[in-house]
Amino acid sequence: MSRAVTLTILLAGLLVIGSTSPVWAAQMDAKINPNSESSPFKMNYQKTVFIEYPNGGQLFDVLRGQEWTIEGTADSSDPGVQNLIRQLNDKIKADGSQAHISDLNVSYDIHLKARNINTSVDYRVILEGTLTNYVITKDSQKTLVDLGWRGLTANGDVVIDGHEINFPINILLEVEPEAAAFFVGTEAEDVLRKNLINADFILQQPLTNWHFLFDPTGINVDAGTFGLSQEISGFVVSSWTMGESSIREGRQVERVFEAEIVADQPYVVRSVQSSDQGNLYAIGFGALDIFDGVEIAGVTPTPPEDYATTSTGDFPVMIIYGMAAIAAIAGGAFFMFSNRQLKNTKEGQQGIDPSRLQGYQTSASSGGYQTNRGEAQLKDDAGYQQTRSVYDETSEPTEPNPPQPEGAIxxxxxxxxxxxxxxxxxxxxxxxxxxxxxxxxxxxxxxxxxxxxxx
Structure with missing residues (x-):
């Protein structure tokens, strides 16, 4: 009993810790080729800010009817993109990784729409770039790949085409200065100054907590019929994914930050971000390890012999074996109980002894036709009380007759x-x-x- 209570408390603690981590939202998609000097990656950062004025007021008057979009793209030739590359590489180095971003394309989309009771501002920044210098060592059997670069975060201003896109407050100060003036110097400004380009949680979540799966399709003889590219021909593909609520990762929920300000009317500013997600692929079979405090993967062209795993590694295998053992024990207990009950059951004829029955004919002739219908009756009524129908008994008890005088008798x-x-x-x-x-x-x-x- 105490063990069950302890496990319950531990599970609840894991869920609470997983759901209350102070992190930001980002979606990562990267494909690492240990046989190449560079590999592509993509990062998607999204956030929505709601400005609520349920009672109207001056802020409503300022934003009434407003709707606009600011969008654009830039490559590594843009000074703002170069500054962003520098910030990302500084963060990668600070995290202990030797990897380096050599090229980057940036696209951004900011959309504001005012409504009767609130205004929404959608922020989206997409980074598509090239990662280099991620191979630590390489020999004929194994390649060590650096995976500690995952926390792609920019903590400073990112100005592209004259628009600062990393901190939501800045675009409001640029395009809606009258509305932004309501937030300056309040808790709402703190909510709006949380950087959008932030992937710290993707790095903070250990890869051992991610779901692992390898696809051996590439080593099949007829792999070409599956439309696989030449670069993975003859290799398996390892994948690590995160973002799904589980005991390992914790409960993944939207991250909401909210602040209330009081001016002529009470207003609420709330930012909402989806949960972090990550998809990391490596050509070859990857075995995780840690080198100088940095997570790495030892990649081989094929998996070890007799290797088998599930989409979540060894942990679910233990659960599957445990469930199979429990099912076997439960099945054995069921059969033992059934066998014991069967032994306790009376064998032989149940009910009325056939030797006590006699038959008689009930059919009558009609013209020249005679049937052989008959019924069975007891030879005596000694066992009637044991065999009578329960419907012969009256449902309501009868009251005894009151005593009468002698004359009446x-x-x-x-x-x-x-x-x-x-x-x-x-x-x-x-x-x-x-x-x-x-x-x-x-x-x-x-x-x-x-x-x-x-x-």
């Missing part, structure tokens, strides 16, 4: 005795018949005659 033998309470004689003379026997004490003449004739 004698008159009970007379079928037309007078009522003792009323003192009147019977109506035998009026009926012209008598049902009295010799014990009747009725004074009616017809009763006396009947009684004498019977005696």
């Amino acid at each position: 004698e008159e009970a033998a007379c079928g037309c005795a007078a009522s003792a309470d009323m003192g009147s004689e019977c109506d035998c003379e009026m009926q012209g018949a008598c049902l009295c026997d010799a014990t009747c004490g009725c004074n009616a003449e017809i009763c006396k005659e009947q009684a004498n004739s019977m005696s």
Whole structure:
């Protein structure tokens, strides 16, 4: 019992810790080729800010009817993108990784739409780039790949085409200065100054907590029929994914930050981000390890012999074996209980002994046709009380007859005795018949005659 309580508390603690981590939302998609000097990656950062004015007010008047979109793209030739590359590489180095971003394309989309009770501002920044210098060592059997670069975060301003896209407050100060003035110097400004380009949680979640799966399709003889690219021909593909609620990762929920300000009316500013997600692929079979505090993967062209795993590694295998053992124990207990119950069950004829039954014919002839219908009846009624139908019993208990005076007991033998309470004689003379026997004490003449004739 104490062990069950301990496991329950531990599970609840894991869920609470997983659901309360102070991190930001980002979606990562990267494909690492250990046989190449560079590999592509993609990062998607999204956030929505709601400005709520349920009672109207001056902020509503400022934003009424507003709707606009700011979007654009830029490559590594843009000074703002170069600054972003520098910030990302500084963060990768600070995390202990030797990997390096050599090229980057940035696209951004910011859309504001005002409504009657709130205004929404959608922020989206997409980074598509090239990762280099991720191979630590390589020999004929294994390649060590650096995976500690995952926390792609920019903590400074990112200005592209004259628009600062990393901190939501800045675009409002640029395009909606009157509305942004309501937030400056309040808790709402703190909510709006949380950087959008932030993937710290993807790095903080250990890869051992990610779901692992390898696809051996590439090593098949007919792999070309599956439309696989030449670069993975002859290799398996390892994949690590995160973002699904589980015991390992914790409960993944939207991250909401909210602040209320009071001006002419109370207003609420709330930012909402989806949960972090990550998809990391490596050509070859990857075995995780840690080198100088940085997570790495030892990649081989094919998996070890007799290797088998599930989409979540060894942990689910233990659960599957445990569930199979529990099912086997439960099945054995069920059969043991059933066998014991079967032994305790009476064997042989149940019910009425056939030797006590006799048959008789119930059919009758009609013209020249005679059937052979018959029924079975008991030779005696000794066992009737054991075999009678429960429907023969009355559903309502009968009340005992009240005691009667002695005179009434004698008159009970007379079928037309007078009522003792009323003192009147019977109506035998009026009926012209008598049902009295010799014990009747009725004074009616017809009763006396009947009684004498019977005696």
